[in-house]
Amino acid sequence: MAASLFLSGCWDRREINDVAFVVATAIDKAGPRYRVMVQIPLPGQMGTLGQSGGGGTSGTKTFYVDSAVGDTIREANSELQLAMSRRMSFAHMRVLLIGEDLARVGISPVIDVNARIPQNRLTAFMLVVKGQGGSVLNADAPMERYPAEMIRELAGTQTMKNPRRIRDVLHALISDGLDPVLPAISVVKTEPEGEHDAVSTIRVAGYAVFRGDRLAGYLEGGAAEGLLWAMNQAKNPVITVKPPKGEGKITIQFPQTDASLRVRMRQGQPVYSLRIRATGAVIENESNYDLAAGENMEVIERTAKRVIEQEVYQALAALQHRFHADPIGYGDALHRQQYAVWRKLRTHWDEVYTKVHTVVDAEVQVENTGNVREPMGIPRKELTE
Amino acid sequence: MNKTTRLRPLTRRQDPASASRSPEDDPGKTPQQHASQAQAPSGQGQEAERGAWEERPLAPRLSENEAALRELFCDCSDVVFRKVRVPDTEWLIVYIDGLVKTDDLHMHALYPLLFEDPEHPDVVRSLDTVLQMGLSVSQVLEVHTLGEAVERILSAHAVLLMDGQTKGLALNIVNTNRRQVAEPLSETVIRGPREGFTEVxxxxxxxxxxxxxxxxxxxxxxxxxxxxxxxxxxxxxxxxxxxxxxxxxxxxxxxxxxxxxxxxxxxxxxxxxxxxxxxxxxxxxxxxxxxxxxxxxxxxxxxxxxxxxxxxxxxTFWQMLQSSEDYYEQFWMSNAIRWLRFGFFLIALLLPAFYIATITYHQDMIPTSLVLTVAAARETIPFPALIEALIMEISFEALREASIRLPRTVGQAVSILGALVIGQAAVQAGIVSAPMVIVVALTGIASFTIPKFNAAITIRMLRFPLMLLAAVLGLFGIVLGVFWIAVHLCSLRSFGVPYLAGVAPYRPGELKDILVRAPWWHMDARPWSYAKANRRRMPDGLRPSPRR
Known part of the structure; x- marks a missing residue:
């Protein structure tokens, strides 16, 4: 046992103050090489102790951003290290950002380094940045202590039920009949009253759809919502419907959603049926439509059902015809459910995919109208039945 | 009324196994029991030194005995010799002042000797009659040798010798005026008896x-x-x-x-x-x-x-984490508290080591925001984590020791100094980091939750080697250290009973008083590890229920 003390291999004692914790890496294309930008919070500037009032000295940022170019990501990191007095540690890297240009030429090469070294966590969130990947790392993002934290929180709370992590991308890349999809973010200016008060911040701007490992395009708005519905990744989706009678609109939120994809064979062709179940609540009714009256709730549910189905069809159209990408896993579903057919179709699946038909059936249930049933603030006699 | 125990003559030389008996023998015991429970001989050197006079039987002449005793107790100012002259004979009372309750001695020994009962004028003329009728002392032993007489005198008896007799009487009139039974200071409980043992x-x-x-x-x-x-x-x-x-x-x-x-x-x-x-x-x-x-x-x-x-x-080891109150409070609460102790036992042993290991080796294991907070707190600290931890832990131990030794009035000052100087000033001066202060404080509190003080000291001591191992080898070192401790605990025996009995060796029945404290109606068996002779504590089915 005494011997085992000395046989333990490398001695890697490092004081916490000799470590630079990389919290985000952004990788961009720089000609044929890579530009790697890292974000490192500066603990000394974060004002936790002894400094009254907290929040670092005004004018100094609480984080540090630097970038370097290299043939590989590791090489770029080594370049970066030459300008850092503290050893970079990637164990706390929570977000991996891919610049748009790099995404278009393929993300497979950059994933390797994240899977190869155990220090790197495959649970880090992966996002595509519209424009230069590094741009978001220099945003003000005053809501969190450093932009990487903001991106992490955005990815975790504002995107999908299961936010995309590096391992999900790996899974999609390796699987037959499944393409990756990643949330896209971009830097925007806030819109406070005065122009000069505006700061830059980061927002989720749709979803980057990949075909293989290459960026095929972005889905935004209703189509993006439709994609999430179809992937069963919609997180607290909100839809706004126009009631059949009266004026104004009603907004419904669906905390419980579920989607299942079945594939059946009809006349030798796979036909998909996508069943969506959603249970939600009316969160705003600015119309004069009386939800309490008669069958009106059922009417609204049917309207919502159509809206959801519409969004999904919109997404499917884009995916099948514009991007030729399969983030929902149509191929994967066929593979699992109709293996014999899949074996026949797999060689020319890409062509088949663009032609398959999908029947979307949403089952909407609105259980709750909040604290009130009739629209508030509208006299009863003005309500439409 | 009077009860007498006849002591057989001392036979230390011949039979070491049945040598001198404790003076406080239970009167009800049979001689056979005495023989089997007697005490072993003392060191040989002392033996030879004492043996010369110890074995000497009491002489028939009182003056001879008195001279021998006076010689033995020469320069012992606390030994009192009191000679009583009664018609026809002489009495000598020897005792140690302070050990004997003199009031009782006066009332029950001196008085009957000096003032003879007119109805029985001859009582005081013989030792046997005195013993039977003259003394109102409940426990009286006979002594036959000088050694016995000395031993009785030294163990707070008053020895009564009579001229012309080769035996004496040892009267048990112990001065019980000592510290009263009071609340035990080292083991306080909220619910439970308030009596504690005394020095007697x-x-x-x-x-x-x-x-x-x-x-x-x-x-x-x-x-x-x-x-x-x-x-x-x-x-x-x-x-x-x-x-x-x-x-x-x-x-x-x-x-x-x-x-x-x-x-x-x-x-x-x-x-x-x-x-x-x-x-x-x-x-x-x-x-x-x-x-x-x-x-x-x-x-x-x-x-x-x-x-x-x-x-x-x-x-067993598990007793270290049990308190008598566990058995008096309702079992849900006792269980919760017992588990609290288990948790804090681990904290007391491992927390500083774990802290050192994680912040010097395994920063990956700490959540990002915590690692940044710790890094921020340590930004200005000039020492490596181990040195910082040692400074704090050793000052804490010193503080604890100082507050125990000092008189209670000064103890206050120590805690103020400790809290102010070490706790606050050191952090503000940037010499130690606040997280380290928290770790040390938590460890200190954790070690105080261990009910047995001697076990708590052991844990506190073991934490230092673990800290060193953590600083040199990280978690690997902690694992080594814990492994070593576990192996050691498994090999320990207390009077032949495995130290971890119940868990290792595994005896499921005993777990109900180790991992949990089962309700009393469920603890129908005694722990098998010690109570081998009679396992059942009570019959089954004692659980109260509305209908049986």
């Missing part, structure tokens, strides 16, 4: 006897210490305690040849199975209820005169 052996055994009223509660006397002649009593319950264990502890007690026993700790170190282990192998307690409970589980207790701390054994 007889008071202590009486406190125990009050709780266990069965003739099966045996109290075997020993005299240990060639100089101090300290009275020691081995108590156990016949029929519950393992006979082999009792034989073993009797043998070990007989083998002790210390010259002095001033506290039960002297005995503890000589009774242990593994003398070098840092872990306590006997438990001590100031609480009669705790000792009673231990005896009822088949353990034994060793009372030592002059200390309120009674040793019990055999013990």
């Amino acid at each position: 052996l007889r008071t202590n055994t009486a406190l125990l006897r009050q709780r266990i009223r069965t003739p099966n509660l045996k109290m075997v006397p020993f005299t240990i210490g060639t100089q101090t002649r300290t009275q020691v009593v081995l108590a156990y319950i016949e029929g519950l305690a393992d006979k082999k264990v009792i034989a073993e502890v009797t043998q070990r007690l007989k083998n002790i040849r210390l010259d002095a026993v001033l506290e039960s700790g002297y005995l503890e170190e000589l009774l242990r199975d593994s003398p070098r282990s840092p872990f306590p192998q006997m438990q001590y307690s100031e609480r009669p209820d705790t000792v009673a409970a231990q005896l009822l589980e088949g353990r034994f207790a060793v009372f030592t005169d002059g200390t309120p701390f009674v040793l019990t054994g055999p013990i």
Whole structure:
């Protein structure tokens, strides 16, 4: 046992103050090489102790951003290290950002380094940045202590039920009949009253759809919502419907959603049926439509059902015809459910995919109208039945 | 009225096994029992020195005896010789001032001797008649040799010698004016008896006897210490305690040849199975209820005169994390508190080591925001984590030690200095980081949650090697250290009982008083590890329910 003390291999004692914790890496294309930008919070500037009032000295940022170019990501990191007095540690890297240009030429090469070294966590969130990947790392993002934290929180709370992590991308890349999809973010200016008060911040701007490992395009708005519905990744989706009678609109939120994809064979062709179940609540009714009256709730549910189905069809159209990408896993579903057919179709699946038909059936249930049933603030006699 | 115990002549030389008896023999015991429980001979050197006069029988002439005693007790200003002259004969009373209750001596010995009863004028003329009719003292022993007489005198008897007689009487008129039975200071409880042991052996055994009223509660006397002649009593319950264990502890007690026993700790170190282990192998307690409970589980207790701390054994590791109150409070609460102790036991042992290991090796394991907070706090600290931890831990230990030793009034000042200087100023000056202060404080509190002080000290000590291992090898070092401790614990025995009994070796039945504290109606069996003779505590089916 005494011997085992000395046989333990490398001695890697490092004081916490000799470590630079990389919290985000952004990788961009720089000609044929890579530009790697890292974000490192500066603990000394974060004002936790002894400094009254907290929040670092005004004018100094609480984080540090630097970038370097290299043939590989590791090489770029080594370049970066030459300008850092503290050893970079990637164990706390929570977000991996891919610049748009790099995404278009393929993300497979950059994933390797994240899977190869155990220090790197495959649970880090992966996002595509519209424009230069590094741009978001220099945003003000005053809501969190450093932009990487903001991106992490955005990815975790504002995107999908299961936010995309590096391992999900790996899974999609390796699987037959499944393409990756990643949330896209971009830097925007806030819109406070005065122009000069505006700061830059980061927002989720749709979803980057990949075909293989290459960026095929972005889905935004209703189509993006439709994609999430179809992937069963919609997180607290909100839809706004126009009631059949009266004026104004009603907004419904669906905390419980579920989607299942079945594939059946009809006349030798796979036909998909996508069943969506959603249970939600009316969160705003600015119309004069009386939800309490008669069958009106059922009417609204049917309207919502159509809206959801519409969004999904919109997404499917884009995916099948514009991007030729399969983030929902149509191929994967066929593979699992109709293996014999899949074996026949797999060689020319890409062509088949663009032609398959999908029947979307949403089952909407609105259980709750909040604290009130009739629209508030509208006299009863003005309500439409 | 008067009860007498006839002592047989001392036969120390011929038969060491039946040498001198403790003066406080239970009157009800048979001579056979005395013979079997007698005490071992003392060190040979002292033996030769004392032997010359010890064996000498009392001379028929009082003056001869008096001269011998005066010579032995020369320059002993506290020994009182009182000669009483009555018609036809002379009496000599020898006792040690302060040890004997003089009021009682006057009333019950001197008075009857000096003022003869007109109805029985001859009473005082013979030792036997005095013994039978003249003395109103309940416990009187006969002494036959000089050695016996001296031993009685030294153990707070008044010895009565009569001219013309080759025996004397030892009157048990012990001055009981000592510290009163008070609340035990080292083991306080919220619910439970408030009585604690005192320094007087007889008071202590009486406190125990009050709780266990069965003739099966045996109290075997020993005299240990060639100089101090300290009275020691081995108590156990016949029929519950393992006979082999009792034989073993009797043998070990007989083998002790210390010259002095001033506290039960002297005995503890000589009774242990593994003398070098840092872990306590006997438990001590100031609480009669705790000792009673231990005896009822088949353990034994060793009372030592002059200390309120009674040793019990055999013990297991789990006892270190149990308090007597566990058994008095309702079981849900006891369980919660027991688990709290388990948790804080681990904290007390491992937290500083774990902190050092994670912040110097395994920063990956800490959540990002926490690692940044810790890094921020450590930004200005000039020392590596280990040095910082050692500074804080050692100052904490010093602080604790200082506050124990100092008089209570000064103790306040220490805590103020400690809290202010070490706690606050050191952090503000940037010499130690706030997280480290939190770790040390938490560790300190955790070690105080261990109910047994000796176990807490062990844990506190073991934490330092673990910290060093953590600083050198990280988590790997902690694992090594814990592994070593675990191996050591598994190999420990307390009077033949495995230290981790119940868990290793695994005995599912005992877990209900280790991992949890089962309700009393469920604890129908005694722990198998010690109470081998009689496992059942009570019949089944005692759980209260509306209808049976």
